[in-house]
Amino acid sequence: MHLSTRSGRALVAALTAALLGGLAGCAASSPPPQTSASATAGSASEPQLTVDVRQTRTDVDGDMVTLLVSNTGSEPFTVTDVQVDSAFFATAPHWVGETVVPAAQAKALRVPFPDAVCGADRAVDGAFDGVATVHARVQDSEFDLTRDASDSLAALARLTGVECALAELDATALIALDENLRVEEEDGHPVALLDLVITPSGSGSGSFVIDTAGSTVLLRQDPDTVRQLGVEVTAAGSATSVALRYVPSRCDPHAVAEDKVGTRIPLTVTFADGTTADIVAAASSTLKGRIFEYVGQYCGW
Template identity: 35%
Template sequence: MALRSRSAAWPFALIVTAAGLVGCAGAAPAPEDIAVAVYQPRTDVAAERIAITVENLRSEPLEITGARLESRGFAEPMTWPGERTATVPPGRAVDLRVPLVPPDCAADPPVTGTVVLTYRKGAHDVDARLPLPGGDDRLPALWRQGCLASRVAEVATIGTADFLWTPGVPEAVLVVDIVPTGREGTVRLLEAAGTTLLSPAQAGRAVPRAPLDIAVSASDPPSSLRVPMVPNRCDAHALAEDKVGTRIPLLVETEDGSTGRLVLAASDALRERMYGFFVDACAL
């Protein structure tokens, strides 16, 4: 948990004050001195978490004893894990990390969500339901990405298998394994895209996207895809601060015509190979 001053910027944040309060000890007035936000820091992308930010606008400490994020389109609430508390000093904010849950792809896409915050008031815990306003795309985007990945997984398991490079050679090869499920359906791999660290390459030069145009059927035999890769830009700071630079996105199209990004996560060993290539190719 990271405490922040009230003036700290919240990227991609939804900021609201409480609209209603129902306490364990009975109903209570709406707390106008608590604000909440939800966003996803880059550090939480690979960890598959989202942050609930709680800002204490009151003149006394706020003791939080529970929190969860509810949103239509997700199978269950996203709950702050464990039995723990967080004390937020006056004028400060805290981020509560909650694990993402699977999307409910049979439901309508989420428009917004509700933060249910439990905190101490006197001798009792009270629950405040804090609806988030519309206008932020984070929850809908997570729902779309999760449902796209589920539809792709019905056809094939697609994942990063290897990252091949030779010292002194400025181009590497990303190896992607494609293992069809043997069920039904097709998916088309349209393009490979780059990250903050790595880009697909054509004729040895970085390009934002490299066309693939590969159709995968659930009944196909296993296969592999090889994508030439080069550094996106040789920036030591980008490497030192990297959070998502080894997560290679593929643009895919499912059988129903939906398109989106399928992000290929790298294992710890492959991540180190990618970093090693970046350092060598950039002579850092």
């Protein structure tokens, strides 16, 4: 498990990841949307649509992003291609397929979260500058449309900023949850111990501190407080591990059956330049199954 899904490993950035220092927060007010279109043969009217870029709770676990295409007109249209270009993205999120968007409704088109622009080329003013190109069809008419894309949750500066922070962290150390779940009896109830393993890369001069570990909707710290860690990590340092103690947050079978983020342990890290990011250590499918089994045994299901 690694903090960057770009390298195909299982530790990914948190939905609520935040950056302090050098990265701005919410987007500034945007000017009226710019639009343009070209059409092929046919007599149908141009589709009326908007495109919003967002990451939902469902998107987080698969490191996806949603291109939300809304039909603001009175006639349905078919979308076959949507791409959003932005100075935030090193690679544009791009959806290809075919789906009908009914009048006054929207379709959520999910694609992999794009690589972020980092370093000196990164735009840090927080204002999303996305431009969407959409190929749509109405009856026998084809349209190539250009629209300003929105960031209605004002989250893309934050999310892409975390991707950049994770790239730096990725070069410094591997952080993983061990797949073995240990259970200890304490005060008459079983406590789950999750081992957070930190393995430095052995090259470079990167460093950061793992400040805290928190609770989730499925697991709470034992005792029920944010765990202060203060683990200093350097690229040239030695491997280490920290045991995190958890008990179930709730004994509700539906919490397990419908769980999406309950086995993603939130961590906060601080880099040498003072930048802070919230990340998660995501359990592998094997560890996730063991956690679910532990919760069931604890709750007596």
